[in-house]
Amino acid sequence: MTDGERDLLLRMDGICKSFPGVVALDNAWLRVGRGEVHCLVGQNGAGKSTLMKILNGAYRKDRGTITFDGREVDFHKPHEAQEAGISTIYQEINLVPYRSVAENIFMGREPRRFGLINWPRMNREASQVLSRLGIQIDVRQPLMKLNVALQQMVAIARAVSFQAKLVIMDEPTSSLAEHEVATLFEVIRGLKAQGVSVIYISHRLDELHQIGDRITIMRDGQTIEERPLSEISKLEIVAKMLGRELDVVQQAGATGFRKRAAHTDGEPLLEVKHLRRGRVLQDASVSARPGEIVGLAGLLGSGRTEVARAIFGADPVDDGEIRINGQRARFRSPADAIRAGIGFCTEDRKSEGIIPYLSVRENLTLAALPTLARNGIVDRARQREIVDRYVRLLGIKAASAEQKIRELSGGNQQKVLLARWLCLNPKLLLLDEPTRGIDVGAKAEIQKLIDDLADAGLGVLMISSEIEELLEGSDRITVMRDGKTVAEFERDEIDQRALLTAMAHGASAEQAEA
């Protein structure tokens, strides 16, 4: 479809942006028509947020052009974008909970009379803006009295009151219940009817076809595809997001995993049944035997990380059962889980893994500290011995064991974090995206290491977004979607199309696709 047929409101071309050490956007582009609901999707780190932050002036672009409403723009500050008619509604609502609804809508440009705030006028106008969105509430009540969905409506009302021509919504439904989503969609349709364009970022695939007109798919900082939503299936969207050609036969040997003998016998080491926690876990079940690598697949927000956190005692659970070696377990804290022989490498190394200013030695032995001290004094000799052994064993490249961990590369940091658990001789390892953000060589090394660990009898639960890693590394794959376990595949029945279908639709919908 050529642009001539569409009345374009926004055109971003050749957008590049680097941060120290990382290229976040590499010639990304985006085109949004007037009165169009444009969906923007991509995995974590695909560049959607960076692209939006460049659009609304939170970041400066390195290169590229942005044309908005017929003229070239380059916003240096968020309020410039706002004045030009671009409003952003974030996942976490950026409003002041203690102030009234009306104050929140007009914050920073309260109507005034004789230098004082004109309350009657502000309340009247706030009511008008909300009722145009089909919302009738008392605008004098504090925002915190409203539920999350209504708070979001207030945020949208604020955006609209700025005469927004384009509203960016960053995962607006992530905290909404089903019926609240319906209300939000009504509001979005109302905006559309007024000629306002919406960029809609979501990882809930089901919503896209309900609300969107067109979709742009991003991956690795690039724009991969743009199409009308009527011309693309959910399965294709997932495949494009993950960078898979649907009908190409998969090449073996793309990872560091080798074909191991499958461990299909033996008593289960870990059994998780019908786990529930709020909205994020609705019915999750997964299991692992000693010596088995179980892949846990699912898109963002599918609940895969939450399962691992629940097993590890990092989050409380509402219902369901966890068994370790047949024994029922409910860990009240990570310390309990660690004592039971479980290790957990988190997805976000920086915020949940490393202690940046401490050395490799201290980071590596952090979880072992309780066992490394005699009368409270850390046994340095044993500590050093452990560190030396694992630095050698895993090939950790650091200037010395005393180097600060923040100075290491991602791959070496990850090895240190793996060693943090390995030196405790665990029975079960939970690995959340063990090779994310790691260069190719180190990636293969870590994958080989995971193989070796399983061979040595460890049970491994491996969460991954990378299809190759899942397909080549796992003895079994459990697929999650919307907080539920929807499918399970044995090694010899795993095939890429089936896996992607399960991730996109849930297993039961497979027939619907055919």
Add this chain to the structure above:
Amino acid sequence: MTARTASQEPTTSGWQQWAAGLLRQQGALIALIAIFLFGVWRYGENFTSEFNLWTLLRNNTYFGLIALGMTFVIMTGGIDLSVGAVVALTAVAAARLSGEGLWVAVAGAIGLGLGVGLINGALIARFRIQPFIVTLATLLAARGGALNLSNNASVSIDFNSNFKDLWRTNVGEVPLPVVITAFAFLLGSIALNLTRFGRHVLAIGGNEEAARLAGLPIARTLVAVYALSGALAGLSGALLAAQGNTGSPIAGIGWELTAIAAVVVGGTLLTGGRGSVWTTLVGVLLLGLIFNELNFERGKGTFELTQYWEEVIRGAFLLLVVILQSRLTRRASASTT
């Protein structure tokens, strides 16, 4: 998802990096030496006399002790505003107990401080309330407790008891308070660097979620840190009572801020996770030395300075050091990312 590495930033010369590193790590020490040498040059033998130097050290022991406790608190990412009031409370308590002898009075003061610290720690760790709020509340309560315990008047110590020896005894050449404080810093350094507790403190301040996921006892460590801070404030209160022969309920006002200043000037990060016990000692000495030299300057009669103006000068100097340090840190972190 693949992070491609962008080109490295241009590197500065090795010499510049070395100098910047030295300034960053030992900036306070260099300032301390410079100000000391200035004193030697300007005030001569009066300044370098044994009497002046020992007095200088001894009169900073009570600041040193609370700053030591504050170092641990700040390294966990917290703050303890109650220490100044705890000094007053425990000074009054020590004065009241002084008739029972030195040991009872000192133990009572430390125990009382420890009690306040335990309350701080329990509220912060169990109920997850901001340390700022909790310790502000205990500041008020401890100050009120001091006024109650003293009937709003200074409590004189029992001159027949050996309590006053706490301040006046010398070990060889060295005043006992200086010995006690030096020993406390030595123990503090060992605790920070060699014990599990110290490593937990730094890990919690550096990344609390990572520490929790590594199974570290967060609550227990936080309680211990505030208890330590309270106990050291109690010891500080006992020293203060022995120095002045009285326990005053209005002593120690604003000392928590002096302690925080000493910790920060030394280079410990207010956000936690990074710091050292020795740089705090340097910070305490730096602030004490400035005070001492201002006294000499007044003695020379170069300018008429009221004590209030000295406070202003100390404040300005503090700002100067902190600004310098933050600039150096920023430059250093820009060159390592």
